[in-house]
Amino acid sequence: MSFRIEIETDDCMSSGKCVADYPGVFFFDDEELAALVPDARLTDEEIIKVARNCPSRAILVFDENNDQVDT
Numbered sequence: 069m070s071f072r073i074e075i076e077t078d079d080c081m082s083s084g085k086c087v088a089d090y091p092g093v094f095f096f097d098d099e100e101l102a103a104l105v106p107d108a109r110l111t112d113e114e115i116i117k118v119a120r121n122c123p124s125r126a127i128l129v130f131d132e133n134n135d136q137v138d139t
């Protein structure tokens with residue numbers, strides 16, 4: 069499996085959880101919304117974990133077929 073993340077920035081409440089847990093993968097953009105560092109990698113397990121820990125459920129996970137994964 070090779071999951072990937074999309075951030076629904078309309079839903080991001082800027083909690084900073086993802087940025088604090090994985091500072092090499094997430095950062096705050098100029099609007100203080102979470103963004104992804106290009107080419108940064110997480111394991112599938114880490115991706116599921118960070119999605120589950122987002123308080124506003126703004127981190128969406130997709131599999132290699134581009135189907136959304138339940139988190």
Ligand code: SF4
Pocket residue numbers: 075079080081082083084085086087101102121122123124125126127
């Ligand atoms: S954990 Fe969720 S709400 Fe918090 S900064 Fe990251 S994407 Fe935004």
